[in-house]
Structures are given as structure tokens and as C-alpha cells.
Amino acid sequence: EFGDRKAKAEKMFGLMDGFLKNDSISLQKDILDHVEFTVARSRFNFDDFEAYQALAHSVRDRLIERWHDTHLHFKKKDPKRIYFLSLEFLMGRSLTNSVINLGIQDQYADALTQLGFDFEVLAEQEGDAALGNGGLARLAACQMDSLATLDYPAWGYGLRYQYGLFRQIIVDGFQHEQPDFWLNFGNPWEIERVHVSYPVKFYGTVKEEVLNGKKCKIWIPGESVEAVAYDNPIPGYGTRNAINLRLWAAKPSDQYDMESYTTGDYINAIVNRQKAETISNVLYPDDRSYQGKELRLKQQYFFVSASLQDIIRRFKDLHSNFDEFPDKVALQINDTHPSISIAEVMRVLVDEENLNWSKAWGIACSIFSVTIHAVQPEGLEKIPVDLLGSVLPRHLEIIYEINHRLMEELKKSFGQDYDRLSRMSIVEEGAVKSIRMANLSLACCHTVNGVSRVHLETLKTRVFKDFYELWPQKFQCKTNGVTQRRWIVVSNPSLCSIISKWLGTEAWIRNIDLIAGLREYAKDPDLHTEWKNMKRVNKMRLAEYIETLTSVKVSLDAMFDVQIKRIHAYKRQLLNILGIIHRYDCIKNMDESDKRRVVPRVCIIGGKAAPGYEVAKKIIKLCHAVADKVNNDPDVGDLLKVVFIPDYNVSVAELVIPGSDLSQHLSTAGHEASGTGCMKFLMNGCLLLATADGSAVEIAEEIGAANMFLFGAKVDEVPALREKGTTLKGSLQFARVVRMVRDGYFGFKDYFKSLCDTVEDGGDFYLLGYDFASYLEAQAAADRAFVDQVKWTQMSILSTAGSGKFSSDRTIEEYAQQSWGIEPCKCPF
Ligand code: OAK
Numbered sequence: 001e002f003g004d005r006k007a008k009a010e011k012m013f014g015l016m017d018g019f020l021k022n023d024s025i026s027l028q029k030d031i032l033d034h035v036e037f038t039v040a041r042s043r044f045n046f047d048d049f050e051a052y053q054a055l056a057h058s059v060r061d062r063l064i065e066r067w068h069d070t071h072l073h074f075k076k077k078d079p080k081r082i083y084f085l086s087l088e089f090l091m092g093r094s095l096t097n098s099v100i101n102l103g104i105q106d107q108y109a110d111a112l113t114q115l116g117f118d119f120e121v122l123a124e125q126e127g128d129a130a131l132g133n134g135g136l137a138r139l140a141a142c143q144m145d146s147l148a149t150l151d152y153p154a155w156g157y158g159l160r161y162q163y164g165l166f167r168q169i170i171v172d173g174f175q176h177e178q179p180d181f182w183l184n185f186g187n188p189w190e191i192e193r194v195h196v197s198y199p200v201k202f203y204g205t206v207k208e209e210v211l212n213g214k215k216c217k218i219w220i221p222g223e224s225v226e227a228v229a230y231d232n233p234i235p236g237y238g239t240r241n242a243i244n245l246r247l248w249a250a251k252p253s254d255q256y257d258m259e260s261y262t263t264g265d266y267i268n269a270i271v272n273r274q275k276a277e278t279i280s281n282v283l284y285p286d287d288r289s290y291q292g293k294e295l296r297l298k299q300q301y302f303f304v305s306a307s308l309q310d311i312i313r314r315f316k317d318l319h320s321n322f323d324e325f326p327d328k329v330a331l332q333i334n335d336t337h338p339s340i341s342i343a344e345v346m347r348v349l350v351d352e353e354n355l356n357w358s359k360a361w362g363i364a365c366s367i368f369s370v371t372i373h374a375v376q377p378e379g380l381e382k383i384p385v386d387l388l389g390s391v392l393p394r395h396l397e398i399i400y401e402i403n404h405r406l407m408e409e410l411k412k413s414f415g416q417d418y419d420r421l422s423r424m425s426i427v428e429e430g431a432v433k434s435i436r437m438a439n440l441s442l443a444c445c446h447t448v449n450g451v452s453r454v455h456l457e458t459l460k461t462r463v464f465k466d467f468y469e470l471w472p473q474k475f476q477c478k479t480n481g482v483t484q485r486r487w488i489v490v491s492n493p494s495l496c497s498i499i500s501k502w503l504g505t506e507a508w509i510r511n512i513d514l515i516a517g518l519r520e521y522a523k524d525p526d527l528h529t530e531w532k533n534m535k536r537v538n539k540m541r542l543a544e545y546i547e548t549l550t551s552v553k554v555s556l557d558a559m560f561d562v563q564i565k566r567i568h569a570y571k572r573q574l575l576n577i578l579g580i581i582h583r584y585d586c587i588k589n590m591d592e593s594d595k596r597r598v599v600p601r602v603c604i605i606g607g608k609a610a611p612g613y614e615v616a617k618k619i620i621k622l623c624h625a626v627a628d629k630v631n632n633d634p635d636v637g638d639l640l641k642v643v644f645i646p647d648y649n650v651s652v653a654e655l656v657i658p659g660s661d662l663s664q665h666l667s668t669a670g671h672e673a674s675g676t677g678c679m680k681f682l683m684n685g686c687l688l689l690a691t692a693d694g695s696a697v698e699i700a701e702e703i704g705a706a707n708m709f710l711f712g713a714k715v716d717e718v719p720a721l722r723e724k725g726t727t728l729k730g731s732l733q734f735a736r737v738v739r740m741v742r743d744g745y746f747g748f749k750d751y752f753k754s755l756c757d758t759v760e761d762g763g764d765f766y767l768l769g770y771d772f773a774s775y776l777e778a779q780a781a782a783d784r785a786f787v788d789q790v791k792w793t794q795m796s797i798l799s800t801a802g803s804g805k806f807s808s809d810r811t812i813e814e815y816a817q818q819s820w821g822i823e824p825c826k827c828p829f
């Protein structure tokens with residue numbers, strides 16, 4: 001029989017003409033076929049967008065080919081797999097990344113030229129897949145790239161939102177949100193798997209029954225929604241492996257509403273069916289505050305339940321004994337959002353697979369690990385008990401049972417220390433009785449990861465102090481990293497060529513440690529020339545983009561100074577703007593000879609504010625108000641320009657980062673868990689102006705503090721400074737710039753009053769006043785360094801050369817070895 005199958009497979013392979021061909025003629029033919037038959041346009045008449053669609057489909061074919069081979073190979077080898085559960089993935093565009101990772105970029109560029117198109121122009125047609133908010137979500141995307149590249153047998157699981165993160169439009173300087181219906185024009189990067197679907201149940205009641213003399217719980221759900229898989233192949237670089245990111249979409253289930261059809265209420269039955277789809281409709285645009293929303297909980301459970309059914313089905317294909325589960329399955333939960341999966345695994349093992357509690361708990365504890373991406377205890381997710389009990393009644397019972405056993409165990413260690421027990425309890429008593437999802441994760445996971453050394457320290461000594469004292473071995477540091485494929489190779493091709501040329505190899509694209517080899521040439525004048533040219537060309541591209549979007553003309557000789565990230569009080573964009581006001585004020589008070597010594601600056605800010613976040617929205621408006629004043633002031637000219645880049649997203653970052661000279665990371669020390677934006681700038685040779693927070697501390701160790709501009713209070717100084725509260729006075733300079741805003745120098749006096757209050761009367765929680773003087777000093781140091789272009793270029797080269805540690809390849813290797821216990825599983829060529 002096997003012989004038969006083999007012969008059949010060989011015949012089919014022959015009929016298919018072997019693997020897809022990648023020479024220029026085959027690619028041209030392939031693209032034209034897709035124009036004609038997939039896009040259904042005439043091959044004699046199609047525009048850039050249609051050409052992009054055809055091109056994308058041709059690339060997709062090649063992705064699918066490798067993705068099939070990879071999964072066959074995984075199935076054959078049956079290694080332990082890592083399943084990465086995340087409610088958010090911020091993938092951005094896929095085209096350029098895919099052809100680079102597949103190793104066929106030049107062939108495609110060539111094929112398109114022959115057809116009269118330009119690859120880069122077509123690449124611009126693609127919209128962003130923005131199924132996430134910020135750091136956590138983009139990190140997940142970088143890690144998927146590393147998992148594929150390093151040949152790990154990995155799966156990503158998430159939600160296929162119909163609406164990604166809102167589009168930001170700016171009207172009169174105010175942010176407005178518009179829906180991002182990213183699927184409007186189709187999505188060539190996904191494969192709809194109508195036959196891969198699972199029912200996900202909600203609501204209902206729990207009954208106790210005696211089966212075979214054993215008491216057991218039966219959940220009788222009240223609603224069922226179907227989860228349909230959409231697969232997104234993720235190609236590795238320099239390998240045949242392409243792994244899968246499986247995103248679930250909610251579809252109405254046929255099972256439950258048959259009754260309404262038979263009762264004749266046809267129209268209502270259809271309307272109700274459609275309601276099921278709302279579960280995967282929209283991404284929550286608020287990345288820090290949890291409001292105990294029912295839909296959010298349903299989203300979490302929906303993707304977790306479908307993913308676990310899928311994982312268990314795959315396990316059962318080859319195994320029948322759950323003792324082997326931990327040898328085959330590692331589950332990583334990205335922050336606490338998927339932590340309901342712990343209760344779900346217990347429910348499946350105990351209620352459906354009939355394992356006893358201790359055995360099931362032993363399995364759960366050996367498969368789960370979690371990474372925490374927040375710092376503030378109040379940022380940790382809590383679900384009101386009433387809500388959980390209504391949506392997932394059986395899970396609530398299970399969580400109570402886990403908590404009961406946890407409390408018993410704690411009593412053994414801590415006796416009657418009730419304060420401690422109540423802090424560690426999964427159930428929070430209080431006005432609204434809630435489930436602490438972080439405590440649930442801590443109770444179960446074998447590893448709890450922080451995302452930088454400083455962050456892990458905060459978790460150990462503050463946020464999860466009690467848990468650390470009990471289980472110190474669980475706590476691990478996995479300093480974040482980003483993928484050099486996207487953040488250098490895709491987004492900065494000129495830098496990529498320079499690095500490869502000077503290192504004499506492209507091997508750094510897979511082995512980032514080699515990038516340190518650039519240090520040797522940090523003073524080489526020839527490298528300096530190439531480096532400066534590269535930067536100038538990137539700045540030119542950015543300047544054009546700025547002019548198109550904002551009509552502001554900027555000088556390429558100015559220092560491009562950038563702060564792009566979500567707008568948050570703790571990230572202190574306000575500090576940046578107040579610094580800009582100070583700079584403006586200084587220029588206004590200068591005579592002409594002083595002005596000649598000013599280093600011209602283009603201050604670029606970009607980022608979205610959560611729709612309900614008033615303070616963040618005021619910061620955006622202030623930025624525009626200041627820009628209006630400064631950019632139209634003839635006394636200032638090219639010495640200072642202020643630009644707000646609207647609708648910041650991954651593809652905007654790919655354009656902005658390579659064109660920046662300086663980047664700002666201003667979080668109050670102790671508030672940024674890691675920060676990954678700084679790593680992208682670092683790789684691109686942009687100098688960092690930063691507080692000693694999150695990963696910046698480790699960056700300083702790698703490149704030397706002298707090669708960046710550090711400022712501000714240190715992590716361990718912050719609590720004492722806060723204690724001093726209102727007695728802490730900012731400098732006179734600080735008072736002056738805040739006064740300018742208060743007095744209406746930039747208009748909108750009443751509107752900005754509350755913003756000014758937050759840094760003065762409001763107690764200045766984020767210490768803007770305290771840090772202002774040292775911020776200005778760091779800015780002055782950056783100006784001085786920029787004047788000496790040789791020194792600046794050398795610092796820039798040393799930044800890139802020192803960025804090796806901050807590759808997600810390193811992070812993923814650490815996870816694989818220290819948390820997941822998985823080995824590479826490379827698909828043979
Ligand atoms: C989002 C939602 C809830 C909790 C945390 C986040 C988040 O995005 N956190 C960010 O994660 C990044 C990746 O680890 C870190 O670099 C950022 O510092 C952190 O704020």
C-alpha cells in the first residue's frame with residue numbers, strides 16, 4: 001500500500017512539474033496567470049493594485065509549497081512543539097518580507113521590470129495587517145519570524161479581527177478614529193480553512209452527575225459559535241521552513257439554532273446567526289486598561305478554546321496517553337490575555353478526558369509558561385466573578401478549585417499570614433469580586449518571564465514579590481529582541497548591503513552576533529562615506545513622505561529627531577514637546593550670531609492614543625498646536641520644525657526609522673517593561689536619547705553609555721522622588737515652558753489646562769519636572785555630538801555593531817532552551 005501511495009505521489013509531483021520554478025520567465029508567467037485567473041483582469045489591462053494582487057498570489061503559492069513541506073516534515077518527526085498563544089499580532093505588510101525570506105527578491109524584481117512594473121511601487125500597494133496595539137503585538141510578530149528562521153516546530157494562534165487597530169486621522173490637530181477594515185480588498189496572505197473549524201461554547205449551567213460511581217461536573221452550554229481557521233504561512237529566512245500562524249474567525253454555528261428555523265422565525269434566526277461573528281469583529285484599541293468587558297472575555301476564550309481543540313486533536317492523531325502531552329506540547333501565553341487557557345486545559349483533562357485533578361494539574365503546570373509585558377500592578381487583568389460565572393460557569397468553578405488548593409499550599413509555607421494569602425489569592429475580594437488572571441498564570445506556569453533585566457527585577461521585588469519568595473526558580477529574564485530581517489533587510493536595504501559588504505558575508509542575517517564585526521571599521525573613512533550616504537538617502541525618502549503628508553518642508557541637514565510609539569503619559573511625549581517649546585523659546589531669544597550656532601532639528605512625533613484616553617489625545621493636540629506656531633514662525637526657519645506623523649503603524653515605522661538620526665525613549669524609569677522600538681533604531685544606527693529604563697539599560701552595556709544620551713532619575717530613585725511629591729519643584733525653565741502653554745501661547749488655553757495640571761498641581765506622577773533639566777542637558781549633548789559628524793557617524797556605526805544582543809533570534813533561543821525545551825526541526829531542501 002505504501003508503495004502505491006509513493007507512486008501516486010511521484011506521479012502527482014511529476015504532473016505538477018516538480019517544485020515551483022523561480023527563474024524570471026516562470027515568475028512572469030506566473031504573475032500573468034494570476035492577473036488573468038485569480039484577479040480576473042485581462043493580462044493586457046491591469047493597474048498597480050491588480051499587479052500587486054497577482055504578485056502576492058504568486059508569492060503565496062511559493063509560501064504554501066514550503067508550508068506544506070514543513071508541516072509534513074513536522075508530522076513525520078513529531079517533535080515537541082511550541083504553541084504561541086497571543087491575542088494580538090502586529091504583522092504589518094508581508095510582500096517584501098516574504099520574498100526576502102524565500103530568497104527570491106531579485107528574481108521577482110527582475111520579473112516585474114520585464115513586465116514594466118517596479119517591485120517597490122507594487123509593495124506600497126499593500127495595507128498593514130494591524131491585528132494588535134503596540135509593543136506586545138509587534139514582538140509576537142518578530143518572534144514568529146525568528147521561530148521560523150531558527151527551524152523551531154512552532155505554531156502561532158490568535159484572532160482574525162475583521163477590524164484591526166483603528167486608523168488615526170487628524171482633523172485640526174485632534175485625533176479621530178476610523179475603522180480599519182483591512183480585509184476589504186481581500187488578503188492574499190491567508191488561507192481560509194473552512195474544514196478546520198471547532199465549536200466554542202459559552203454560558204449555560206453546570207450540573208453534577210454521578211457516572212460510573214464517580215461524581216462529575218457537566219457543563220451544559222447555552223451558546224455555540226464556530227471557530228474557523230485562517231492560516232498565515234510565516235517563512236523563515238535561509239531555510240525551507242515555513243511555520244503557521246493560525247487565526248480564528250467566528251462564524252455562526254449550525255448546531256444550535258435549528259430550532260428557530262423550525263419555529264418559523266426565519267429572519268430572526270438569520271439575524272441571530274450573524275451575531276456570532278461579532279466575537280472576532282474588532283480589536284480592543286486600549287493596550288493597558290481592562291474594563292471587564294464581556295466581549296473581550298469571549299474573544300479570549302474563543303481563540304483559546306479553538307486553539308486547544310486544535311492542539312489536542314493534533315496530539316491525539318499520534319498519541320493516546322496524556323502522560324506524553326508535556327513531551328509534545330509547550331504552551332506560551334503572551335501576557336495574561338490567554339490565561340483562561342489554564343482553566344480550559346483543566347476542564348478538558350478532567351471533564352472530558354477523565355483524568356484526576358492532580359494528574360491534570362501536573363500536566364498543566366508542566367506545559368505552560370507566561371511572559372508578562374506590563375509593569376504596573378493596576379495594568380494586570382482582572383475579570384469580575386459575575387461576568388466569568390455567566391460566560392464560563394464551569395471555568396469559574398475550576399478557578400475556585402485551583403485557588404482553594406493554592407491557598408492550602410500557601411498555608412503550609414506561610415502559615416496564617418492572611419495579608420499575604422489575600423494578596424496571592426487568585427480571587428480578589430472587594431467591591432467587585434474578581435479573578436486575577438496574573439495570579440492564575442503564576443500559580444500554574446513553570447516559567448514566568450520578564451522582558452528586560454530591569455523589568456524582571458520589578459516583577460520579583462514589587463509586582464509579584466510574594467510569588468517570587470515562594471517560587472524563585474520560576475522567574476526568568478528574556479530580554480526582548482526584534483528581527484533584523486524586517487528591521488534591517490526589509491526596511492533598510494542600503495544599510496543591509498553596507499553591512500554585508502564590510503563583513504564580507506550575508507551570514508549576519510541569520511547569525512546576528514557577526515554584526516559586532518563592524519566595530520573594527522567604526523573609524524574607517526570609506527565606511528563613513530557609505531554610511532552617511534545611506535543615511536542621507538533614507539532621510540530624503542522620509543522628508544518626501546513628511547512633505548506629502550503634512551506639507552512641511554524639512555532640511556536634510558537638520559538632525560531628524562524622532563519619537564514614535566503609542567501615546568502614553570508614562571512614555572512622556574509631553575516631556576518631548578515641552579523640550580521643543582524650550583528650544584523654540586531659546587531660538588526666539590537669540591541674536592543672529594547665536595542662531596548660527598544652533599543645530600537645526602526636525603522633531604518628529606507619531607503614535608496613536610487609545611480612543612478614550614483624554615490625556616493622550618491632548619498631547620497629540622498640543623503637538624500640533626506647537627507645530628503650527630513653530631513651523632510658521634519666520635524667526636525660526638529651518639532651525640526647528642515640528643512634525644506629527646499621522647496613523648503611525650508598522651509600515652510607517654519601516655520608513656521613519658532608517659531616516660532618523662536620533663530617537664527618544666523617555667519613559668519614567670521603572671515604567672517601560674522593555675521597549676523594542678529602541679532596538680529597531682539601534683540596528684539602524686540611530687543614536688538613542690533615553691532614560692535608564694527597560695532594555696535601554698542593557699543597550700548601554702552593549703554599546704557603551706558614551707555612545708548614547710542617557711538622562712533622568714534612575715529606577716531606584718523614582719519611589720523616593722515620588723514620596724517628596726509636591727515639594728519637588730521642577731526647574732525655572734520647566735515652569736516657564738509650562739506657563740507658556742497655560743497662558744495660551746499656543747492657543748487652546750482652556751483645553752490644555754488639565755494637561756498642565758498633571759505636571760504641576762497634579763503631583764507630577766511621571767516626574768517631568770524633576771527630569772526636565774537633565775533632559776535638556778542630554779539634548780544639548782546630542783546637539784554637540786551632531787556638530788562633529790565624524791564622531792556622530794562613529795557612534796552610529798557602533799550602535800548598529802552593538803545591536804546583536806537585541807535580535808529576537810537570541811530571545812527565541814533562550815525561550816527554546818530555558819522555557820520550552822524544544823529542538824529545531826529543519827525541513828530538508
Ligand atoms: C499591551 C497590553 C497589555 C500589557 C502590555 C502590553 C504591551 O504592549 N506591553 C509592551 O510590551 C513590549 C514587549 O514586551 C515591551 O517592550 C513594552 O515595554 C511594553 O510596554
